[in-house]
Amino acid sequence: MQVEETKEFKPTIVAFCCNWCSYAGADLSGTNRLNYPANVKIIRVPCSCRVNPMFILRAFQRGADGVILCGCHPGDCHYTTGNYYARRRMTLLFSMLDFLGIEKERTRVEWVSAAEGAKFAATMNDFVATITKLGENRRLEDIRCKKQ
Amino acid sequence: MQEAMIKRAKELLAEGTVNRVMGWQAGEFAYDITPTVFSSADELDKAFVYNDFCSANVSKYMIKESRKEGKILCFLKPCDSYSFNQLLAEHRIWRDNVYIIGIPSYGKVDVNKVRAKGVTGITGIHTDGPNVVVETIYGSETMVKMDVMEDRCLCCKSKKHMVYDELLGEEGEVLQSNRFEQVEALENMTPEERYEFWRSELSKCIRCNACRNVCPACTCENCVFDNPASGVANKAPSSDFEENMFHIIRAFHVAGRCTDCGECSRVCPQNIPLHLLNRKFIKDINELYGTYQAGEDKDARGPLTNFTVDDCEPSIVHHRRG
Numbered sequence A: 001m002q003v004e005e006t007k008e009f010k011p012t013i014v015a016f017c018c019n020w021c022s023y024a025g026a027d028l029s030g031t032n033r034l035n036y037p038a039n040v041k042i043i044r045v046p047c048s049c050r051v052n053p054m055f056i057l058r059a060f061q062r063g064a065d066g067v068i069l070c071g072c073h074p075g076d077c078h079y080t081t082g083n084y085y086a087r088r089r090m091t092l093l094f095s096m097l098d099f100l101g102i103e104k105e106r107t108r109v110e111w112v113s114a115a116e117g118a119k120f121a122a123t124m125n126d127f128v129a130t131i132t133k134l135g136e137n138r139r140l141e142d143i144r145c146k147k148q
Numbered sequence B: 001m002q003e004a005m006i007k008r009a010k011e012l013l014a015e016g017t018v019n020r021v022m023g024w025q026a027g028e029f030a031y032d033i034t035p036t037v038f039s040s041a042d043e044l045d046k047a048f049v050y051n052d053f054c055s056a057n058v059s060k061y062m063i064k065e066s067r068k069e070g071k072i073l074c075f076l077k078p079c080d081s082y083s084f085n086q087l088l089a090e091h092r093i094w095r096d097n098v099y100i101i102g103i104p105s106y107g108k109v110d111v112n113k114v115r116a117k118g119v120t121g122i123t124g125i126h127t128d129g130p131n132v133v134v135e136t137i138y139g140s141e142t143m144v145k146m147d148v149m150e151d152r153c154l155c156c157k158s159k160k161h162m163v164y165d166e167l168l169g170e171e172g173e174v175l176q177s178n179r180f181e182q183v184e185a186l187e188n189m190t191p192e193e194r195y196e197f198w199r200s201e202l203s204k205c206i207r208c209n210a211c212r213n214v215c216p217a218c219t220c221e222n223c224v225f226d227n228p229a230s231g232v233a234n235k236a237p238s239s240d241f242e243e244n245m246f247h248i249i250r251a252f253h254v255a256g257r258c259t260d261c262g263e264c265s266r267v268c269p270q271n272i273p274l275h276l277l278n279r280k281f282i283k284d285i286n287e288l289y290g291t292y293q294a295g296e297d298k299d300a301r302g303p304l305t306n307f308t309v310d311d312c313e314p315s316i317v318h319h320r321r322g
């Protein structure tokens, strides 16, 4: 039996976007007709600090190959300080993932304001390219959640 | 020490300062030490022990005990006093209901290391200068204490008591410890090697939850790991992912609050070096946000409930080391 080998790898990306800046930034990049790959799945959160480390792991479990968190620029958080806390948490979490030998390129944090539609598209294109090069998430996958 | 402790406990019971005593007693075997609450002088005489096997940190018991009627006497070793102080910082213990006697600790003995020397039938232990004398049914065996000491005691961070009402014995100092060496060794490996290392360790986990239950920093009434919707609730991990998830989240939930008491690694029946995960967080916090020792200052703000406007970006992880 011939196994199909030429299938192009299209990574699944989960992007947590805070409602007040990055989600609006994503919207703007849409209205400006800027392209970013359709395999970026956006999950809207009220603030970047809503994101619990468990969310990131869960995204990987359910098939993400890369997870990115986008929030307001430091100092601009709608709740004033949310993203400062998120910044510390994500730094420590990413460092721990790296400590466990999970590719550090798979996680990222970017600050994208509501006016930065172009930055949003560019960030996503760059992230998708990185993950495509890296290949499928193997080290933090849950085989039970894989499509057969 | 044991006699002095019993004597003082009896005095405090007699004068009515306390109505219970938190201590240790031998379980089925002499090395099988169990934390116990004693409520009379008789009980103390009968079962209270304090020896080189009494390594259990009793500070976590004070959460429940301090909510009961009357004061309880609690003996804290230096490292336990850090845990106790951290619990005070988190408003988990009713301080007024606990009378603390600080006791010195010169390191506790790991029974597995004693057994590895071929010693069986252990019935007791006592310190004799730099040595320990292990009593067995076949007679007694003397060995150098350093050789059989618990790993965590070999890299002790402090002999100083963070909180007490009175001290028995002398007060010690904060020590220079090399406790981050193993973490560094792992950091210097390639990601592939680290991945293999942790897979081989974490895949041994049987999810007994002992590490969670013993941890004095881990005190939520409703734990995420008891929630069936978490996908990692109370069952043997059924995939690599669940093992990773449990351990990342367990360590993360105590990050910034873990005092590095080492109880998690001590109780793990599978000998998983869990302290390496906690120490990695401590090391990162020290390096990125300034040196911080949980339990040292009960009025300090923890590193994860704090920030500065010019904290490093998470991308620092991508740039640090290879």
Ligand code: SF4
Pocket: B204, B205, B206, B207, B208, B209, B210, B211, B212, B267, B268, B269, B270, B271, B272, B274
């Ligand atoms: S004590 Fe050890 S075996 Fe038990 S849940 Fe913790 S890591 Fe797993």
Ligand code: SF4
Pocket: B214, B215, B216, B217, B218, B254, B257, B258, B259, B260, B261, B262, B263, B264, B265, B275, B278
């Ligand atoms: S995580 Fe381990 S070392 Fe840290 S406080 Fe809890 S039991 Fe102690």
Ligand code: FES
Pocket: A018, A019, A020, A021, A022, A046, A047, A048, A049, A071, A072, A076, A077, A078, A079, A080, A082, A083
């Ligand atoms: S509201 Fe955008 S990061 Fe807090």
